[in-house]
Amino acid sequence: MTVATLEVPPASPRVTGIRSVTVIGSGVIGTSVALAVRRSGAEVALIDADADAVAEAERMGAGVRFTPDTPPADVVVIATPPSSVARVLREAQERGLGAVYTDVASTKGVIVAEAARAGCDLTTYVPGHPMAGRELSGPAAARADMFAGRPWVLCPGPGTPWEAVRPVVELAEACRATVRLLPSRRHDRIVAAVSHTPHLVSAALAARFAEAEETVLSLAGKGLRDTTRIAAGLPELWCDILEQNAEPVAVVLDEVVRDLTAAAAALRSGGTDVLKDLLVRGNRGRHRVVDAFPAAESAF
Amino acid sequence: MTVATLEVPPASPRVTGIRSVTVIGSGVIGTSVALAVRRSGAEVALIDADADAVAEAERMGAGVRFTPDTPPADVVVIATPPSSVARVLREAQERGLGAVYTDVASTKGVIVAEAARAGCDLTTYVPGHPMAGRELSGPAAARADMFAGRPWVLCPGPGTPWEAVRPVVELAEACRATVRLLPSRRHDRIVAAVSHTPHLVSAALAARFAEAEETVLSLAGKGLRDTTRIAAGLPELWCDILEQNAEPVAVVLDEVVRDLTAAAAALRSGGTDVLKDLLVRGNRGRHRVVDAFPAAESAF
Structure with missing residues (x-):
């Protein structure tokens, strides 16, 4: 199936249906997503192996630390380094952390292949790439307006239903990005x-x-x-x-x-x-x- | 003779002894030099094969069109493309347009060799390179503060007396640049x-x-x-x-x-x-x- 390049028009009126997001990885991109989502009014739970990074993101108002009591999120955002995404996705799906999953890595084809090999559920995974960033790293470099006006590419597979894609589109729009749909290889x-x-x-x-x-x-x-x-x-x-x-x-x-x-x-x-x-x-x-x-x- | 890298301290008190400058070439660099020199109070005469370029530079306050009555300048600045500098220098020296001559081309070794071959007087020629610029071209892109705080390299030859170098140092300082002396090959x-x-x-x-x-x-x-x-x-x-x-x-x-x-x-x-x-x-x-x-x- 050939997926044409498609610029998704923003929902009108511009209200997001997302009420809760869990962000795994409190680096500059993950924390920027969290800050942008918080501004739209949704709850954000933060996960990072580095407790200091989570604490810094919390202090910045990016959300609250994830706990065992945190309910499943509408969208789980995996904002860890590219080579770890498939493993983190598999674990997040096994723990049932959310309804749908996306990532923010700047490569897609290899990650999708790794996710398939790792036995991830590809019907609830919508690979993503917000095309913004800074040469700085860490939560302190995060900005709520990082993605405003920038393209946010989503590469849903041929078997991914629209009800899984829609919340991820809304997430990107909550970050004020422009959603683009592309096949992962073309991306x-x-x-x-x-x-x-x-x-x-x-x-x-x-x-x-x-x-x-x-x-x-x-x-x-x-x-x-x-x-x-x-x-x-x-x-x-x-x-x-x-x-x-x-x-x-x-x-x-x-x-x-x-x-x-x-x-x-x-x-x-x-x-x-x-x-x-x-x-x-x-x-x-x-x-x-x-x-x-x-x-x-x-x-x- | 090896010329060490030398940062020339600004003359104190900062007054320039230059009273007149002729600028050959009314492009972005030549016109910027002219504007900066005018601000320091010196007279500027403008020469360019393109009458429109001279007219534009005049309108911007960069000086007045050179005429046969224009007296010899303290410094003649050659701001033409690199491959034409030696020819223009030879002609300017033959016409006696000034006391000393410099250029603003961003290469030096080949030009110095060409000038020697062309029979130019190297004792009154101080090769120069103001290290600033814009990707835009033409007199309209010129700015009086183009060289402020930027390095301006001069590459006097071993036979050039200091009394020829001094007015060119003063020209660069009138443009608020920092003068650096370097051998042309090292430049x-x-x-x-x-x-x-x-x-x-x-x-x-x-x-x-x-x-x-x-x-x-x-x-x-x-x-x-x-x-x-x-x-x-x-x-x-x-x-x-x-x-x-x-x-x-x-x-x-x-x-x-x-x-x-x-x-x-x-x-x-x-x-x-x-x-x-x-x-x-x-x-x-x-x-x-x-x-x-x-x-x-x-x-x-």
Whole structure:
């Protein structure tokens, strides 16, 4: 079955039917979801292996610590690192923590396959990816408006009923995001291009300055600062993300390497046409990226 | 002679001895220099083959059109594309347009060699590079505060007397920049790392989106927007810059390609250590770049 790209219009009047959410993982994304959901009036229970992280999220008003008495939630949000999602989902479903389950990991295909192998109930699992974030981590970096105006991709499988998808759509709308439905493989190819490969390329640029002299650093400008910003992401988390989306990222990386290898050869041989062609394509791509961001300046 | 890196302290009290400047080239950099110099009280004469560009710069208060009656200036600033600097310098010196000459091109070694070959008088030429700029072009994008707080590198040759260097230092200080003295080859290697290679890498990332579908573009975020920002630079100008600094850029590009090729292989073979190592080096490099920018947020 081919699922077309579908922008889901917000329910009108905009009221959410979600009354309770359990968020597993009190990092920057999990706590931001919790803060946004709390603003919409729903109850939030928080779970994290790190008691300090839960306490910090509680202090920020993100909800209350999960206890054995916490009733099953309308939606359980798994906001743990990508490689742990399938295991956490299986355990949450076994404990009956909620009616439906979603996650916020930035890769989908591998996690869905792992969840199937782990014996998870895929009819109550709606894989998700809120496409926002900060290079900062931990609950203190969370913001209730993190997802406002940003895309939130959901990748329900062909066997997932709409009654399982609907509460997750409402969760995303409670966070003021725009819901997009995509097949998981298509999602993975897109994020490889718009997010994961740029991260590796930014790291490869920034790596040139790991041991740089002060004189070199003192002459850096805004261009280098912007191109290396996302290299500040947590190496452990990003290694996990990249390995979960390995082949799609490698394919885009190959294209970048091909262009840069040709550019280096052109610089040495005076191949002006090759250089100019890359710069013109880059120019055009940049303009298309900017045009897709009508309200870019205010988004962050 | 080895010229050590030297940060020149501002003259105290901060008064400039420059009374007249002629700026050749009314693009974004030339007009910004003119606006900044005008603010310091000096006279500015403007020259550009494009009469509209001069008219626009005049309207912005950057100075007045150069005429045959314009007396020789204290400093002549050549703000034309890198590949034209030596020719323009030769002609300006032959016409006796000023006492000393400088340029603002972002490469230095090739231009100095071309100037020597062209028979320019190197005792009155102080190669310069104000390290600021915008991805926008033309006089309308100029700003009087473009260089405030930014480094302005000067690369005087071993035979250039201090009385020729001093007025150019004063020009940069009138633009509120911080003057740095560097040998031209060292300057070129540094800008290859902090500016020219990032430009090509940003173009190679942005080029992936030259023909991208709307669905892909609609899922792009701030990470892609930041990493591709400098790819918006003019392809013709950047091709010129890159070819004038070809070998230093190719050397840094080789390093980036090596890291990215290894990353693609590691993604396919499960080489976690290689990926993690790149991300950790990127992280460290990014932090060093940021630490070198104490007042980064306010600079632009």
